[in-house]
Amino acid sequence: LAKTTQPISMDSYEGQEVNITCSHNNIATNDYITWYQQFPSQGPRFIIQGYKTKVTNEVASLFIPADRKSSTLSLPRVSLSDTAVYYCLVGDMFSGGYNKLIFGAGTRLAVHP
Amino acid sequence: NAGVTQTPKFRVLKTGQSMTLLCAQDMNHEYMYWYRQDPGMGLRLIHYSVGEGTTAKGEVPDGYNVSRLKKQNFLLGLESAAPSQTSVYFCASTPATSPIEQFFGPGTRLTVL
Numbered sequence: 001l002a003k004t005t006q007p008i009s010m011d012s013y014e015g016q017e018v019n020i021t022c023s024h025n026n027i028a029t030n031d032y033i034t035w036y037q038q039f040p041s042q043g044p045r046f047i048i049q050g051y052k053t054k055v056t057n058e059v060a061s062l063f064i065p066a067d068r069k070s071s072t073l074s075l076p077r078v079s080l081s082d083t084a085v086y087y088c089l090v091g092d093m094f095s096g097g098y099n100k101l102i103f104g105a106g107t108r109l110a111v112h113p
Numbered sequence: 114n115a116g117v118t119q120t121p122k123f124r125v126l127k128t129g130q131s132m133t134l135l136c137a138q139d140m141n142h143e144y145m146y147w148y149r150q151d152p153g154m155g156l157r158l159i160h161y162s163v164g165e166g167t168t169a170k171g172e173v174p175d176g177y178n179v180s181r182l183k184k185q186n187f188l189l190g191l192e193s194a195a196p197s198q199t200s201v202y203f204c205a206s207t208p209a210t211s212p213i214e215q216f217f218g219p220g221t222r223l224t225v226l
Contacts, residue, residue: 034213041116043217044156048226087155091213101213102172103148103155 004088009108018075020107022088025069030092032072033064038085038106047086048073051061083111115139117218119204125224126194134189134221136204142216143209145187146171147179149200156203162187163209194225209223 004019012018024033032051036044047060050062050071061074075082085106120135136145141202144163148156148171156169162181176198178190187206201222205215 026195032213036215041220043220044215045145046214049213101158101215103157105153105155 004048004090004102004104006086006088006104006107008105009110011110011112012078013112014079015077018078018082018088018109018111020073020075020088020109021070022073023070024088024090027068027090028092031068031090032092033062033068034089034101035060035073036087036089036093036103038087040084044087078109080111080113081111084109088099092093115206117206117216119202119218119221121221122219123222125226126191127226128195131190131192132193132194132223133191134202134204134223136187136189136206136218138185138187138204138206138216138218140206140208141184142206143183144207145183145213146205146207146215147187147189148203148205149173149179149198150203152201159189159202194223196225199223199225 016105034049035047037047038044048062052064055062063072072082085108087103087106091101117158146161147159150156157180158179160179162168165184168179180188201220203220204218207215
């Protein structure tokens with residue numbers, strides 16, 4: 001299983017763009033990269049998923065370089081409500097790897113006024 | 114749609130007592146999961162199920178049992194609770210067609226004295 005490494009915490013201010021980078025050096029060919037968001041006292045919520053290059057949805061963008069050994073979650077113009085823990089996960093969708101998804105400690109993002 | 118619901122929301126047990134946590138989902142998802150989250154840490158997979166009548170062990174299964182008698186329900190049992198099982202328990206479900214996006218319940222906060 002691909003192990004992921006991401007910063008423990010980050011601070012930002014309202015209106016800024018936040019980029020959280022995740023390292024996954026031993027990612028396998030069939031692995032997808034997924035990011036979740038967790039607010040205090042709530043379960044995690046799926047944000048975005050990608051395999052390579054760039055993926056964008058209404059919440060965030062995900063940038064994946066050609067070697068796929070890292071990925072960057074980009075949150076445009078954050079607000080106080082984006083304060084949460086963000087998890088980067090790597091897993092194989094097609095051979096049961098999704099049942100072994102590992103939620104590490106995540107990155108605690110604090111957005112300040 | 115209620116999504117994923119968990120019962121109860123809070124519970125305090127004494128060491129040695131038993132209890133069952135109930136997870137229900139109304140999205141007709143095939144896969145269901147039980148995780149535990151300890152303070153300041155990520156989620157760890159306890160057990161999971163890929164269909165009615167089938168269950169499998171996750172990363173930390175010891176001390177827990179599960180049953181999936183109906184597709185919409187996934188039960189987590191503690192036969193003899195221990196203080197080390199004090200945690201927040203999250204249930205999640207996902208469709209077989211897109212297993213990497215998990216939908217989480219609100220959690221059950223369990224304290225074992």
